[in-house]
Amino acid sequence: MIEALTNPSNLLTAFIAVVVFATIITLTSPMLRDSSLEGRLKSVANRREELRRRSRQSIADRGGPGLSSSLRHQDEGLYKNVVERLQLSRLLEDPKVVDKLAQAGFRGPGPVTTFYFFRFIMPFACAATAAFYLYVINGFGLLPMQKVCAWVMFLAAGYYAPNIYISNIAQKRRESIVAAFPDSLDLLLICVESGMSIEAAIQKVGAEVGSTSMELAEELSLLTAELSYLPDRRLAYEGLARRTNHPGIKSVATAMIQAERYGTPLGTALRVMAKENRELRLSAAEKKAAALPAQLTVPMILLFLPALFVVIMGPAIIRIMDTMMKH
Numbered sequence: 450m451i452e453a454l455t456n457p458s459n460l461l462t463a464f465i466a467v468v469v470f471a472t473i474i475t476l477t478s479p480m481l482r483d484s485s486l487e488g489r490l491k492s493v494a495n496r497r498e499e500l501r502r503r504s505r506q507s508i509a510d511r512g513g514p515g516l517s518s519s520l521r522h523q524d525e526g527l528y529k530n531v532v533e534r535l536q537l538s539r540l541l542e543d544p545k546v547v548d549k550l551a552q553a554g555f556r557g558p559g560p561v562t563t564f565y566f567f568r569f570i571m572p573f574a575c576a577a578t579a580a581f582y583l584y585v586i587n588g589f590g591l592l593p594m595q596k597v598c599a600w601v602m603f604l605a606a607g608y609y610a611p612n613i614y615i616s617n618i619a620q621k622r623r624e625s626i627v628a629a630f631p632d633s634l635d636l637l638l639i640c641v642e643s644g645m646s647i648e649a650a651i652q653k654v655g656a657e658v659g660s661t662s663m664e665l666a667e668e669l670s671l672l673t674a675e676l677s678y679l680p681d682r683r684l685a686y687e688g689l690a691r692r693t694n695h696p697g698i699k700s701v702a703t704a705m706i707q708a709e710r711y712g713t714p715l716g717t718a719l720r721v722m723a724k725e726n727r728e729l730r731l732s733a734a735e736k737k738a739a740a741l742p743a744q745l746t747v748p749m750i751l752l753f754l755p756a757l758f759v760v761i762m763g764p765a766i767i768r769i770m771d772t773m774m775k776h
Contacts, residue, residue, distance in 0.1 A: 627697065
């Protein structure tokens with residue numbers, strides 16, 4: 450078993466299998482993405498129902514000391530018990546964890562508990578795996594000090610792995626939202642100028658943009674729910690800006706807050722914001738295009754030039770060898 454795990458050919462085969470599996474997942478993920486739109490919109494509907502219950506309870510309590518425990522999210526299970534007993538929320542406290550999870554699409558106390566649990570478990574799991582491979586299997590024949598350094602690196606990687614995972618999901622979600630946001634602003638402008646209210650317009654745009662970006666559809670549906678049931682409409686727009694964490698969407702939220710506060714025409718603000726967001730999307734595309742030649746330099750040197758040299762110089766070398774063999 451040890452020889453099979455340390456055999457370079459087996460390691461190369463496992464690496465190729467992982468790469469092929471990742472390629473298949475990457476190619477098939479767009480086809481599977483739309484299937485979860487219904488579930489996401491259902492979670493938004495649950496959020497709307499929760500806001501409705503909170504609004505009714507606050508009216509019934511007449512400014513009482515908050516909501517009852519039956520109206521709050523209940524987080525039960527193994528993760529919750531471990532986090533509470535070890536006080537991981539205080540030991541591994543991160544004041545921005547709620548905003549980070551919201552930007553990745555995770556809301557409620559459940560994802561927070563799961564995040565703290567895996568942030569506590571992952572360093573020990575990675576360190577145990579590295580110790581087993583380095584000291585039991587004796588991988589790669591490293592020196593003792595090199596093994597200690599590798600073990601410490603795996604320990605640190607396990608600690609930062611949950612943050613990296615959440616950041617990657619949030620980045621992909623933000624890219625999906627930003628790509629479809631300028632078009633959704635144009636649709637929102639058309640709906641507002643046709644006489645629809647802002648809540649109805651946002652709900653209509655959220656339903657239409659779902660096929661392009663279900664993340665943006667989810668955010669717009671949640672914005673509609675918060676506009677209907679939060680005590681201050683400004684909180685709903687600020688929540689949208691905080692969950693997306695993008696300068697263009699933050700500017701749109703600020704413009705809509707000012708339009709409602711000072712009574713300025715909302716259509717004019719939306720038209721200006723739509724133009725600015727299209728310019729931001731165009732500048733981002735130009736930035737990627739400008740960085741493409743530098744990124745292609747290394748693949749060109751490693752992959753294309755050797756094949757080009759073989760094609761150009763191969764016939765000449767073969768002819769020279771034939772000539773030398775004849776003489």
